[in-house]
Amino acid sequence: MGWRVRSTMPAVLVTAVVLASVTAGPAAALADLPQRPRPLTAAEVGGFLDTRVPRLLAEHDVPGAAVVVVTREGQLLTRGYGQADVSAGTPVDPERTAFPLDSVVKSVTATAVMQLVERGRLDLDADVNDVLTELHVPDTHPGRPVTPHHLLTHTAGFEDTLTGAMPADPSGEVPLPDYLRSRLPARTHPPGEVAAYSNYGYALAGHLVEAASGLSYEDYVARHVFAPLGMAQAEVGRPAEVADRLDLARSYAPGPGGWVEVGRGGDNVVPAGGGYATVEAVGRLLRAHLGDGELDGRRVLSETSARAMREARFTHHPALPGVGYGFEQLRGGTEPMVGHRGDGPGSHGLFALFPESGVGLYAVQNGDGAAEGDRTVRDVVVAEFAERFLPGRPPGDAPGPAGDTTGVAGVYVTARIGEGGVARAAGLLDHRVVAAGTGGGLVVDGVAWRPAGGDVFRSRESGELLTLVRDGSGAVIGLGYGAAPSTTYLRVPWQVAPPTLLVAAAAGLLALASVALWPLHALRGRGRDRRGSGDGRAATLTAVSAALTALAGVLSVALLGAFPAGWSLVTRLVMSGSPLPALPLTAVAVLGWVMAAFAVTAWWRRRWSRLQRFHYALMAVGALLVALVGWEAGLVWRPLG
Incomplete structure (x- = not known):
């Protein structure tokens, strides 16, 4: 579903970096493309997959995978590799084993929306409130309503919200409109200006399908998308319901003793990522979109609508790939690719x-992977397939005239960030540090980007493109990446920039860690308390408070470390609505104020030696500094919202 969190590279860039190793520049005219000398054959493609995929599973420590390859003429082949159920030893069967679709469901949701647009039930450019009856999107930006177009292109301007999306068990599931109403996010940006990948936005698009059709989202998709396409082994719905009807692959994460099964729990945002299908079924969806909405003589979309879904409906610059309706334009091997990634706990696919x-290809795996570059079995398969079997042309990487990089230096944070809660901390981890480079270029996170014309730059390392985003006055306010068309990076003040927060947190934790020196104070100052033995109890309380605060700080560090290293657990805790991620730093905040009170009392009553009082005050300041960073990062409980 696009849930994962990473500290140095956003989830959506992982695929692009792999693909960029064999990338071309912006799309050329079809007539300029070298043509493949002969059609694909099942023997040739099957030989490649049968050799490469098992090796990748072993390299990345992933239990199983499945692949389907299609052409406009029909299905070329399906393949299954490894295990669908490790404990039972069940092999992956491409005709029977259903994998989570995760965010690939967004392509299904967009297909349903476009069907209703064709029938006059929805208008891509009309206010969603014209159709909604069970909730209302606030008019935060007067005269600029949220429309279906904005929802489908991730440009509605919603803050990110994850809490409660995937409860720990089905008892936490609620009807879709109830979830949408209770978790309605703030509109932090005017619609249509920046891209911020939004699961909430697609869940709301799914509810528009319900409101316009009079059917539940699940029923509508089953009747009007899956049934006409003959996708018998595909369903959208909640895990417990679907498990009774499909043969589901188990999902796994790496553990100290081997693979650990990752349960699915509940799902409150089905239109954003609640689907399951065999690769054979997904192959039929691929063929329908390759056929501009038609499969085996049955049309589910008009040719105009099908092509509109694949075109760039939002981009920060014409030279860069853009976001379509349910698709993103990517670079796959040596020709343009459109598709969608699906990522969930223990499952990763690429449509x-x-x-x-x-040609169409869907590759999916049922494990997070433990090797360097994890979660990329599907990415390598698609990239190497495209490089080997699709037409080639030299990359369009000639340098262009240098643009104006005045004022570009700074820190840029993904627009997919929550104003509060753990989603904010997750967003802060996804940031870019930018400086002006030589020859009119840029340096982004230590990598040089050379000018490619105007505000566009090309990475010297990967060949990918980025563009500067400017406001009405011409000032640089953000970055747009060709590798991540559904994400804009926005400049933030240095005071609240992630590197500043990390330095502040490190300083505070170092001060807290000095609690290890407190026993030395006790030995040095035994029997020298200036206020007599009556204050011994207070001294003990202050020492205990310092130790507890330091312990909470250690737990906080462990939690933060789990974001990039063990995203499945942390993300599941966040999306289930668990308060656990906020507990350690909330404890630091509460105990920090207790320590501050004790420190003031110690100075007022002249307890201990001057050095002890100074040391304890330093630890109190450290605790409050860590708590302040936690507050800014959304990792401190906010009872008032």
Whole structure:
């Protein structure tokens, strides 16, 4: 579902970096493309997959995977590798084993929306409130309503919200409109200005399908998308319901003793990522979109609508790939690719169309992976397939005239960030540090980007493109990445920039860690308390408070470390609505104020030696500094919201 969190590279960039190793520049005209000398054959493609995929599973420590390859003429082949259920030893069967679709469901949701647009039930450019009856999107930006177009292109301007999306068990599931109403996010940006990947936005699009059709989202998709396409082994719905009807693969994360099964729990945002299908079924969806909405003589979309879904409906610069309706434009091998990634706890898939060659591929795996570059079995498969079997052309990487990089230096944070809660901390981890480079170029996170014309720059390392985003006055306010068209990075003040917060947190934790020196104070100052033995109890309380605060600080560090290293557990805690992620730093905040009170009392009553009082005050300040960083990062409980 696009849930994962990473500290140095956003989830959506992982695929692009792999693909960029064999990338071309912006799309050329079809007539300029070298043509493949012969059609794909099942023997040739099957030989490649049978050799490469098992090796990748072993390298990345992933239990199983499945692949389907199609052309406009039909299904070329399906393949299954490894295990669908490790404990039972059940092999992956591409015709029977259903994998989570995760965010690939967004392509299904967009297909349903476009059907209703064709029937006059929805208007892509009308206020969603014209259709909604069970909730109302506030008019935060007067005269600029949220529309279906904004929802489908991730440009509605919603803050990110994850809490409660996937409860720990089905008892936490609620009807879709109830979830949407109770978790309605703030509109932090005017619609249509920045891209901020939004699961809430697609869940709301799914509810528009319900409101416009009079059917539940699940029923509508089953009747009007899956049934006409013959996708018998595909369903959208909640895990417990779907498990009774499909043969589901188990999902796994790496553990100290081997693979650990990752349960699915509940799902309150089905239109954003609650789907399951065999690769054979997904192959039929690929063929329908390769056929511009038609499969085996049955049309589910008009040719105009199908092509509109694949076109760039939002981009920060024409030279960069953009966001379509349910698709993102990517670079796959040596020709443009459109598709969607799906990422969930223990499952990762890539739905890829190569319209110019008339080829489609879906690769999915049932494990997070433990090797360097984890979660990329599907990415490598797609990239290497495209490099090997699709037409080639030299990359368009000629340098262009240098643009104006005045005022570009700073820290940029993903627009997919919550104003509060753990989603904010997750967003802060996804940031870019930018400086002006030589020859009119840029340096982003230590990597040089050379000018490619105007505000566009090309990475010297990967060949990918980025563009500067400017406001009405021409000032640089953000970055747009070709590798991540559904994400804009926005400049933040240095005082609240992630590097500043990390330095402040490190200083505070270092002060707290000095509690280890407190026993030396006790030995040195035994029997020298200036107020007599009556204050011994107070001295003990202050020492205990310091130790507890330091312990809470250690737990906080462990939690923060789990974000990039063990995203499945932390993300599940966040999306289930668990308060656990906020507990350690909330404890630091409460105990920090207790320590501050004790420190003031110690100075007032002249307890201990001057050095002891100074040391204790330093620890109190350290605790409050860590708590302040936690507050800014959304990792301190806010009872008043």
